[in-house]
Amino acid sequence: MFTSLDYLLALPMVLLTLFALGILLIDLMLPADWKWVNAVTAFVGVCFSALGVWRIQSIYAHAGSNVTGQFGMANSLLVDRFALYFFYLFLAATAISILMSVRYLEVEHEHHGEYYSLMLLSVVGMMCMASGFDIILIFIGLELMAISTYVLVGFLRRDRRSNEAALKYLLLGAFSSGIFAYGLSLFYGLTGSTNLAVIQRQIAAIIKLRPHDPIVVIALLTVCVGLFFKIAAIPFHQWAPDAYEGAPTCVTGFMSVAVKAAAWAMLLRILLYGLFPLHEIYTPLILFVSIATMTGANLAALTQNNTKRLLAYSSIAHVGYMLLGLVAVGSGQEAAATDGLRGILIYLLVYTFMNLGAFAVLTSLRHRDVIGDELDDLAGLYHRAPAEAVLMLFFLLSLAGIPPMAGFIGKYFIFLSLIESSHYVLAGLAVLYALFGLYYYMKIANAMFMREGSDQSRLPVSLAMKVALGVTGLATVVIGVFPEHFIQMVNWSLGLVQTVPIASLIR
Amino acid sequence: MVPITTTHYLVVAAALFVLGVIGVLTRRNVVIVLMSIELILNAVNLNLVAFSRMWGLHGQVFAIFVVVDAAAEAAVGLGILIAFFRNKETINVDEIDLLKW
Numbered sequence A: 001m002f003t004s005l006d007y008l009l010a011l012p013m014v015l016l017t018l019f020a021l022g023i024l025l026i027d028l029m030l031p032a033d034w035k036w037v038n039a040v041t042a043f044v045g046v047c048f049s050a051l052g053v054w055r056i057q058s059i060y061a062h063a064g065s066n067v068t069g070q071f072g073m074a075n076s077l078l079v080d081r082f083a084l085y086f087f088y089l090f091l092a093a094t095a096i097s098i099l100m101s102v103r104y105l106e107v108e109h110e111h112h113g114e115y116y117s118l119m120l121l122s123v124v125g126m127m128c129m130a131s132g133f134d135i136i137l138i139f140i141g142l143e144l145m146a147i148s149t150y151v152l153v154g155f156l157r158r159d160r161r162s163n164e165a166a167l168k169y170l171l172l173g174a175f176s177s178g179i180f181a182y183g184l185s186l187f188y189g190l191t192g193s194t195n196l197a198v199i200q201r202q203i204a205a206i207i208k209l210r211p212h213d214p215i216v217v218i219a220l221l222t223v224c225v226g227l228f229f230k231i232a233a234i235p236f237h238q239w240a241p242d243a244y245e246g247a248p249t250c251v252t253g254f255m256s257v258a259v260k261a262a263a264w265a266m267l268l269r270i271l272l273y274g275l276f277p278l279h280e281i282y283t284p285l286i287l288f289v290s291i292a293t294m295t296g297a298n299l300a301a302l303t304q305n306n307t308k309r310l311l312a313y314s315s316i317a318h319v320g321y322m323l324l325g326l327v328a329v330g331s332g333q334e335a336a337a338t339d340g341l342r343g344i345l346i347y348l349l350v351y352t353f354m355n356l357g358a359f360a361v362l363t364s365l366r367h368r369d370v371i372g373d374e375l376d377d378l379a380g381l382y383h384r385a386p387a388e389a390v391l392m393l394f395f396l397l398s399l400a401g402i403p404p405m406a407g408f409i410g411k412y413f414i415f416l417s418l419i420e421s422s423h424y425v426l427a428g429l430a431v432l433y434a435l436f437g438l439y440y441y442m443k444i445a446n447a448m449f450m451r452e453g454s455d456q457s458r459l460p461v462s463l464a465m466k467v468a469l470g471v472t473g474l475a476t477v478v479i480g481v482f483p484e485h486f487i488q489m490v491n492w493s494l495g496l497v498q499t500v501p502i503a504s505l506i507r
Numbered sequence B: 001m002v003p004i005t006t007t008h009y010l011v012v013a014a015a016l017f018v019l020g021v022i023g024v025l026t027r028r029n030v031v032i033v034l035m036s037i038e039l040i041l042n043a044v045n046l047n048l049v050a051f052s053r054m055w056g057l058h059g060q061v062f063a064i065f066v067v068v069d070a071a072a073e074a075a076v077g078l079g080i081l082i083a084f085f086r087n088k089e090t091i092n093v094d095e096i097d098l099l100k101w
Helices: A006-010 A011-029 A036-061 A081-108 A114-131 A135-153 A160-191 A196-209 A214-231 A239-246 A249-274 A277-303 A307-330 A333-365 A385-402 A405-421 A424-450 A463-481 A481-495 A500-504 B006-026 B030-053 B058-088
Strands: A071-072 A077-080
Touching: A006 A011, A006 A071, A011 A036, A011 A114, A036 A081, A036 A114, A036 A385, A071 A081, A071 A249, A077 A081, A077 A114, A081 A114, A081 A249, A081 A333, A081 A463, A081 A481, A114 A249, A114 A277, A114 A385, A135 A160, A135 A249, A160 A196, A160 A239, A160 A463, A160 B006, A160 B030, A160 B058, A196 A214, A196 A249, A196 A277, A214 A249, A214 A277, A239 A249, A249 A277, A249 A307, A249 A333, A277 A307, A277 A424, A307 A333, A307 A405, A307 A424, A333 A385, A333 A405, A333 A463, A333 A481, A385 A405, A385 A424, A385 A463, A405 A424, A405 A463, A405 A481, A405 B006, A463 A481, B006 B030, B030 B058
Parallel strands: none
Antiparallel strands: A071 A077
């Protein structure tokens, strides 16, 4: 029987589901020019869900500092501080995405309630991925998120590029989910359980008896392929530039931060907890993938003329940097592992705000018949909307990792962890690629400040968009200038992850 | 007569999985690609049900969820495909080329 604790742990997800269904009902009764009410409802839903997360957090705080997380729903759900951290991240990203969307959808004449409903449902899926402790729940969460996002990408159903992006995303996404599920089924067969704790114990026993057991290796490879597909690491990145370019710009922003953060939460939970006994096998694999990802993405980004596509490649490059943190974790040295993991989490935090901010600026360029995703559409932005152009410059500097901005803090911890685990060559390579990054980010800045645009009229910016830009801009600067508080927040979330190997690494 | 053991089921599932992967990678018709993805998911189901003979009910529960997921994916996939076909009048993967593939 479920107790009240089980329902409390599921409260954030239950609230979001109720609001998502509520939006579908309310949408039926709204006249065409009142659709903004759906956005307000969705925003309120996100706030209520955040209150639910806060309630769980405060109950843990009252229970004493040794209570770090609770199992719920027959041990399939583990809401620990790691999960709470990601819950807040998803909710913040969703709230900002909702603010970005209203005006864009009105311009596209596709302002339907389903959009917000799907967005909330995909957040429910993300929460299952971040807090799932059972491979069934993790898989269901992944699919709930993925299927909602396929529809969001194809939401402009009269636009060919949107259709095409959705189709490609769906085919490759479903393919990778299939491969991932095959790996999970093999792990179930090997260990006899779907619970991550049991899987970890049994795998450790198997690997002790027969190191390099072929079935274990096949299962690990298929699971890794699925995970790499979801975080869009090269060579499994093909869907990302297309899906990012064709999707409505506000959805691109949402996908590039929230969906990616959820995939990372799932990856960390599976690789660093469930499959940690195999870390000597998968670390070389991650090393290879991270080098390929940084090289391929940075080189491909150099020649792009479409801003959305450029930022897609840049987001793939950021995945490469984050994977380097995982290499340091796999090296087995305590200090390096701590900083690597801390680096990944703080990188995801700053990346959420800076990337979402950059996409918010691109979203606001959409008006009348200008789509605003070509580099030329940004030309002369400084004269059309000075505040936006300056904020965009902040986001770009932050993405490039220039010191006073937030992006620097993320890169700092990743590079620190590499040096601590004596991967000097790798650290040097990463810094070199960061310089490549500076070139293509400055290409955007050059267009904004140095070039004359064909359109000289002032850019209309809605109030919601101003709030979104303000919050992301503020976060990007504040995290960069006063990082201590945010580093403490990440320590809080990690130091008390109840998952044993990570906890032992952290201590 | 050789009794049919769990291993036999696993070999069939592995064959289905490989067929599905080959189908996704080589076929040019989107509907057939979607069918190949279903093949992969059915390989997963066969694996799960075969293993649940050894380990108990969890595998069958997982298999039911995978079936539901496959149905949802097919529904959304065909929906997107119809929207695409209305605009472009083709379901050939090679002609999905507006965005650089």
